[in-house]
Amino acid sequence: MTTQAWDLDADLAALDAAHLLRKRRVVERYDGARLTVDGRAMLAFCSNDYLGLAQHPAIVAAARDGAARWGLGATASPLVCGHSAAHEALERELAAFVGMPRALYFYAGFPANVGIVPALVGRGDAVFSDALNHACLIDGARLSRAELGVYAHADVAALGRLLAASPARRKLVITDAVFSMDGAIAPLREMLELCEEHDALLLIDDAHGFGVLGPEGRGTAAMLGLRSPHLVYMATLGKAAGVAGAFVAGEASTVEWIMQRARSYIFATAAPALIAEALRASVKVIAEESWRREHLQALVARLREGCARALPAGWRLVPSSTPIQPIVIGDNATTLAAMAALWQQGLWVPAIRPPTVPEGTARLRVSLSAAHSLDDVDRLIRALAALAG
Structure with missing residues (x-):
């Protein structure tokens, strides 16, 4: 829509230039932490299905x-x-x-x-x-x-x-x-x-x-x-x-x-x-099914241990004992680039930017689920380490 008062195309372009334009993905199939998106198999670290119950x-x-x-x-x-x-x-x-x-x-x-x-x-x-x-x-x-x-x-x-x-x-x-x-x-x-x-x-x-x-x-x-x-x-x-x-x-x-x-x-x-x-x-x-919470804690410990040695310089894993494990990068463009690089490796880790988080604290929000395995977490750690070059 474009009028003198409603130049929404220009407003959308401004959002895009600031790396704040959101895009939706179409999920074609759910299988625990494994999703099919646009015909591509992805290991998802973006879901709030913390106990893996959505398909129980x-x-x-x-x-x-x-x-x-x-x-x-x-x-x-x-x-x-x-x-x-x-x-x-x-x-x-x-x-x-x-x-x-x-x-x-x-x-x-x-x-x-x-x-x-x-x-x-x-x-x-x-x-x-x-x-x-x-x-x-x-x-x-x-x-x-x-x-x-x-x-x-x-x-x-x-x-x-x-x-x-x-x-x-x-x-x-x-x-x-x-x-x-x-x-x-x-x-x-x-x-x-x-x-x-x-x-x-x-x-x-x-x-x-x-x-x-x-x-x-x-x-x-x-x-x-x-x-x-x-x-x-x-x-x-x-x-x-x-x-x-x-x-x-x-x-x-x-x-x-x-x-x-x-x-x-x-x-x-x-x-x-x-x-x-x-x-x-x-x-x-x-x-x-208490084993689901026990498994979650094992996943959290595995990720935190691995990120302590794997993250690129300047990236920070926020202290958290919950399945929410954010990696603060800071810059919007760099965070989007990191998300894109992980996507190319078949890993879906969302980039969270302002206004959802304060300016200068853009991050990858890693969400763990009881549907993940320890091997899944190890795969993510290796991918993050590869981003360090």
């Missing part, structure tokens, strides 16, 4: 059986007739799994946070956000119209000062539990203590911790032993759980209020019941 036979069978019982579409929003017995059972099981009184299922993670934050705070209230929070938390804070305070990444002291200085009646702190672009875990215990001291709620987004961290994969809050009426727990179910959707859990009255007020829940058609049935099977697999 028991979960696929549950979806198939769910489709046979319930059909496809949910036909309406959850507050009309879209909330099935399968959704109801899933919510009970998710609440029990994370050890909280009640849970509410959303059709996707982004709209969950965009709905939860404005449901909890509004004009005259205050919301405090980590500087590196995911876009859905940021957008939720903006839509809430509450006073917004941004604190430096993981800076508990700065958060404490903001909370102490705020005269707002209701205060909400929002944070990723595991930050998606660097794999770091937020200082949640200290943050929860601050929230209890200042009568604030703490909303944590555990998209990258649920299923991976904690006893039986029950998440970051369970790993840290966090329990409090001030805690609101959200996690997505399209990553480690291998299916789709998200949920929020917490005190029964808090979850009921979110159900009554979250526009992205009230005004959207519910996810199909077959997805709920698949997720019920997924939660069981997460709890029972």
Whole structure:
């Protein structure tokens, strides 16, 4: 489209010149960590399928059986007739799994946070956000119209000062539990203590911790032993759980209020019941197949050991104990060139650039999955070493 006011071709060209233009690949076949893309076999280190459950036979069978019982579409929003017995059972099981009184299922993670934050705070209230929070938390804070305070990444002291200085009646702190672009875990215990001291709620987004961290994969809050009426727990179910959707859990009255007020829940058609049935099977697999988390930790250790001696000069592997293992390169063009060189070797490792990450910190985001083998990781390490010349 090109007019005097809408010269989008020029805008797109400017994005391309800054090495910020995104391109989609068409995946033709999934087979664990092995994908067929444009007719080419690729070993993928770009998926958030951390436990390798997206094609698990028991979960696929549950979806198939769910489709046979319930059909496809949910036909309406959850507050009309879209909330099935399968959704109801899933919510009970998710609440029990994370050890909280009640849970509410959303059709996707982004709209969950965009709905939860404005449901909890509004004009005259205050919301405090980590500087590196995911876009859905940021957008939720903006839509809430509450006073917004941004604190430096993981800076508990700065958060404490903001909370102490705020005269707002209701205060909400929002944070990723595991930050998606660097794999770091937020200082949640200290943050929860601050929230209890200042009568604030703490909303944590555990998209990258649920299923991976904690006893039986029950998440970051369970790993840290966090329990409090001030805690609101959200996690997505399209990553480690291998299916789709998200949920929020917490005190029964808090979850009921979110159900009554979250526009992205009230005004959207519910996810199909077959997805709920698949997720019920997924939660069981997460709890029972602990070898997947054990294998993941072995993969993380193998990659970190290999990168310590293999990375080109100036490249930095970010400290992380999670399946997210970013390699910071810095320059956008160099990072894209590294991605392209790995692609030529049959390895799909995405280049992450601003605005997803801060300027000057473009990186290769290596995502490990239980579907990978140690040999797969060794292959990636050899390819990275070859880039050093």
